Amino acid sequence: MTDSMVERVARAICPEYDELPDIASYSQRKRALPEQYWKDKSEVRDDARAAIEAMREPTAIMWRRGSETRTDDHSTGEIYRAMIDAALDDGTGPIPIYGAKNKE
Numbered sequence: 001m002t003d004s005m006v007e008r009v010a011r012a013i014c015p016e017y018d019e020l021p022d023i024a025s026y027s028q029r030k031r032a033l034p035e036q037y038w039k040d041k042s043e044v045r046d047d048a049r050a051a052i053e054a055m056r057e058p059t060a061i062m063w064r065r066g067s068e069t070r071t072d073d074h075s076t077g078e079i080y081r082a083m084i085d086a087a088l089d090d091g092t093g094p095i096p097i098y099g100a101k102n103k104e
Helices: 005-013 026-032 041-054 060-069 076-088
Strands: none
Touching (some): 005 041
């Protein structure tokens, strides 16, 4: 089974996501993890859903990149990725390609 987008984003937010308990009491979290990870999986998934929800309405630049990419030669996935790249572009440098192996 493949991960849902919520699961992918949850792992991006919290790299220790797979080690978190499904439901944890405060004392379990405090014993098991550093303070910043005193959450259970459902709380991290809620954070992930909020992050995805924030992207529901594309920005003007996302619309523009999607429109520029939309031709007979581009798949829906390429248009989607162009729009996500536009969302990630904060003007501070190259957009990292998450999940890609570093070729250095």
